[in-house]
Amino acid sequence: MSDASILKIEGLEAKVADEDLPILTGVDLEIGKGEIHAIMGPNGSGKSTLAKVLAGHPGYEVTSGSVLFQGSNLLELEADERSQAGIFLAFQYPVEIPGVSIANFLRTAVQAHQADGEELDIFEFSDILTERMELLEMDVTFAERHVNDGFSGGEKKRNEILQMAMLKPKLAVMDETDSGLDIDALKVVASGVNTLTEEDPEMSILLITHYQRLLDHIEPDRVHVMVDGRIVRSGGPEVAHQLEAEGYRGWSEADSIADGV
Amino acid sequence: MAKAVAGMEGVTSALNPAAVERIGMSEPEWLRERRAHAWDVYERTPMPTIRLEEWRYTNLKKKLDLNSLQLSDAEAMSDDASTWPERLRAAMDEDREASGHIVIIDGHVVHADVDKQLATQGVILESLQEAITNHEELVREHLATDAVPAEEGKFAALNAALWSDGIFLYVPKGVQLELPVRVTRWLSEAGTAYFSRVLIVAEAQSQVSYVDEVLSDDFESQTYTSTAVELIAREGARVQYVAVQRLGRGAFYQSMQRTLAQRDSKLDTLNVALGASVTRVDLNARLLGPGANSDMLGLYFGDDDQHFDFNTSQDHVAEHTSSDLLYKGALDGASRAAFRGIIRVLPGAQGTDAYQTNRNLLLSPESRADSLPNLEIEADDVKCSHGATVGQLDDEAKFYLMSRGLSLIQAERLVVLGFLGEVLAKLPLGGVVDKVTRVIEQKLAQHG
Numbered sequence A: 001m002s003d004a005s006i007l008k009i010e011g012l013e014a015k016v017a018d019e020d021l022p023i024l025t026g027v028d029l030e031i032g033k034g035e036i037h038a039i040m041g042p043n044g045s046g047k048s049t050l051a052k053v054l055a056g057h058p059g060y061e062v063t064s065g066s067v068l069f070q071g072s073n074l075l076e077l078e079a080d081e082r083s084q085a086g087i088f089l090a091f092q093y094p095v096e097i098p099g100v101s102i103a104n105f106l107r108t109a110v111q112a113h114q115a116d117g118e119e120l121d122i123f124e125f126s127d128i129l130t131e132r133m134e135l136l137e138m139d140v141t142f143a144e145r146h147v148n149d150g151f152s153g154g155e156k157k158r159n160e161i162l163q164m165a166m167l168k169p170k171l172a173v174m175d176e177t178d179s180g181l182d183i184d185a186l187k188v189v190a191s192g193v194n195t196l197t198e199e200d201p202e203m204s205i206l207l208i209t210h211y212q213r214l215l216d217h218i219e220p221d222r223v224h225v226m227v228d229g230r231i232v233r234s235g236g237p238e239v240a241h242q243l244e245a246e247g248y249r250g251w252s253e254a255d256s257i258a259d260g261v
Numbered sequence B: 001m002a003k004a005v006a007g008m009e010g011v012t013s014a015l016n017p018a019a020v021e022r023i024g025m026s027e028p029e030w031l032r033e034r035r036a037h038a039w040d041v042y043e044r045t046p047m048p049t050i051r052l053e054e055w056r057y058t059n060l061k062k063k064l065d066l067n068s069l070q071l072s073d074a075e076a077m078s079d080d081a082s083t084w085p086e087r088l089r090a091a092m093d094e095d096r097e098a099s100g101h102i103v104i105i106d107g108h109v110v111h112a113d114v115d116k117q118l119a120t121q122g123v124i125l126e127s128l129q130e131a132i133t134n135h136e137e138l139v140r141e142h143l144a145t146d147a148v149p150a151e152e153g154k155f156a157a158l159n160a161a162l163w164s165d166g167i168f169l170y171v172p173k174g175v176q177l178e179l180p181v182r183v184t185r186w187l188s189e190a191g192t193a194y195f196s197r198v199l200i201v202a203e204a205q206s207q208v209s210y211v212d213e214v215l216s217d218d219f220e221s222q223t224y225t226s227t228a229v230e231l232i233a234r235e236g237a238r239v240q241y242v243a244v245q246r247l248g249r250g251a252f253y254q255s256m257q258r259t260l261a262q263r264d265s266k267l268d269t270l271n272v273a274l275g276a277s278v279t280r281v282d283l284n285a286r287l288l289g290p291g292a293n294s295d296m297l298g299l300y301f302g303d304d305d306q307h308f309d310f311n312t313s314q315d316h317v318a319e320h321t322s323s324d325l326l327y328k329g330a331l332d333g334a335s336r337a338a339f340r341g342i343i344r345v346l347p348g349a350q351g352t353d354a355y356q357t358n359r360n361l362l363l364s365p366e367s368r369a370d371s372l373p374n375l376e377i378e379a380d381d382v383k384c385s386h387g388a389t390v391g392q393l394d395d396e397a398k399f400y401l402m403s404r405g406l407s408l409i410q411a412e413r414l415v416v417l418g419f420l421g422e423v424l425a426k427l428p429l430g431g432v433v434d435k436v437t438r439v440i441e442q443k444l445a446q447h448g
Helices: A047-055 A079-085 A102-112 A122-135 A140-144 A153-167 A183-199 A213-217 A238-246 B002-007 B017-024 B029-044 B086-093 B116-120 B128-134 B136-142 B154-162 B395-402 B408-424 B430-446
Strands: A005-016 A022-032 A036-040 A060-069 A087-090 A171-175 A204-209 A222-227 A230-235 B100-105 B108-114 B124-127 B165-171 B181-187 B192-202 B207-216 B223-233 B238-246 B251-261 B266-273 B278-287 B293-302 B307-316 B322-331 B336-345 B352-362 B368-377 B382-392
Touching: A005 A047, A005 A204, A022 A036, A022 A047, A022 A060, A022 A204, A022 A230, A036 A047, A036 A238, A047 A060, A047 A079, A047 A087, A047 A171, A047 A204, A079 A087, A079 A102, A079 B395, A087 A153, A102 A122, A102 A140, A102 A153, A102 B408, A122 A140, A122 A153, A153 A183, A183 A213, A204 A213, A222 A238, A230 A238, B017 B029, B017 B154, B029 B154, B086 B100, B086 B181, B086 B207, B100 B124, B100 B165, B108 B116, B108 B124, B108 B128, B108 B165, B124 B128, B128 B136, B128 B165, B128 B192, B136 B165, B136 B192, B154 B192, B154 B223, B154 B251, B165 B207, B181 B192, B192 B207, B192 B238, B223 B238, B223 B266, B238 B251, B238 B430, B251 B266, B251 B293, B266 B278, B266 B430, B278 B293, B278 B322, B293 B307, B293 B336, B293 B408, B293 B430, B307 B322, B307 B352, B322 B336, B322 B368, B322 B408, B336 B352, B336 B382, B352 B368, B352 B408, B368 B382, B395 B408, B408 B430
Parallel strands: A036 A204, A036 A222, A087 A171, A171 A204, B100 B181, B165 B192, B181 B207, B192 B223, B207 B238, B223 B251, B238 B266, B251 B278, B266 B293, B278 B307, B293 B322, B307 B336, B322 B352, B336 B368, B352 B382
Antiparallel strands: A005 A022, A005 A060, A222 A230, B100 B108, B124 B165
């Protein structure tokens, strides 16, 4: 594995913890520092499961394979440790936390990311939060609202990007961040993500999506096609265009072309 | 008679008629009669069982052994604060700003002070025993008559017969207390039964808030504390009552509260229950005059095998009255909470607005909450609603928070404080919010 690699997945197999049915059936994927990768695939292909497994969701069990993050075994870390190590998952369905303000939530999260014993500078935090909210065209009063409680679909997704902007991960996994967004909201989200990658060219992104349209605004270096729990084709941005034109029909395992994997 | 009682020393500490006589020994005739009558009622009334709707969630056969309890015969501690238990002093240090203080140690009022300015305006804050001497007529009119009389039930009768001391707070017409009255109680004798009363009379257009906090260490054997709380708000008065229960394990905490709200008055209560092994609160809010309003808040957080039982009623007697009840609790470990609440709208109470909500958050699979909200409406022009929920801190929420770098303990802390914050946010008394928040954080940290 090269020094420039941030994530290396080999032969990853996983299932729902209390069930037998495998969902990931042997995923191989390597992402380099600063690269943007997209995974596309039909419903039920295992895309979201891969995202949750990477973030350490306790509902899934890895049965085989390995995941190295910055050269270390990711699978032995709990979800909070993975976050602190630099992995961020933008949820497809962000969870509502009634009674907890976004400001309070983010303060706690950012504090958890500080080095041991280091106190968060609360004024600096406030300044950064205000600036990040402006970037995402959010009103300042948003910080006092309760996390995702009564949010519209677009507000929830924007809130995910706000968290990403505050936590500054090394690898952001974005699980269908584009779904449920109108085109204006999509542009705001995409421009937010692009600003973050410009600020930190070493930040890597794994986009999980059904649709080409997000990739019109965040340009991927690599596009992978996932079917039946594994990556069946990889290539440049042209793969996404081809999928957009032809759909997923014909992408069964039998006629897959493991290009570049 | 004093002689006869003295001759019975040694047996007088049990809960019996001799104890009733001994306690009332130097009291006026009317009070001795009330005690004797109350004991009669107590003896005539059967012990409530779980077959009674109001006691279906607390099995007294298992939870309370009155026969094992003794009355305290300890001497009162001195008024010298340096001799008081450290935790009591620490609790007091956290809220110095007050219109007056009362300190009760093991059932004895050992300290009472009230702002001089307020005293000259006629505000009375003293031990109930002193008030019987100094303000006999006021006490006689209200004590265990309209609010929590002996006829109320087995435990109200027991309290009315055996109470040893308590608090009398009187606020004259138009007098407004800017700062709260603070009462701090400490219990230390295991195996003891403590009976006390609180009587607050707020005359027309007056304003007062009152915070009553009770603490103890853990007890080796069951220790019982019973308090009867009588709150009277006259026309246009504003009264706020806050009870904070932080007793140790082994304690059975029982509080019987009745609020009488006259025309245009506002009489609010908050019950915070964090400690004790068993908590039983009976709250009856009576809205007696048009325009009267009562907001009732409750907050509880249990762990281990703690048991909470709240039995509330909102009685709308007069027309155009309103009440709003919100009780919320989080339960960890194998703790259990029961809420049974009723809104009663009496005939003629047109234009009633009454709401009742109980919400529970279960933090562990062994914890349990039962909720039984109820309506009894005998008027036709009313707005009433009730609701109850039992939710769980689910795995998705935990994962969401942990995926942002929060440890499981931090995640639980955030969710619990967020959940209970709806109640805390409605509290205008800043000191109480901080104190309660700190205790909850300590409990969460212990169970992480």
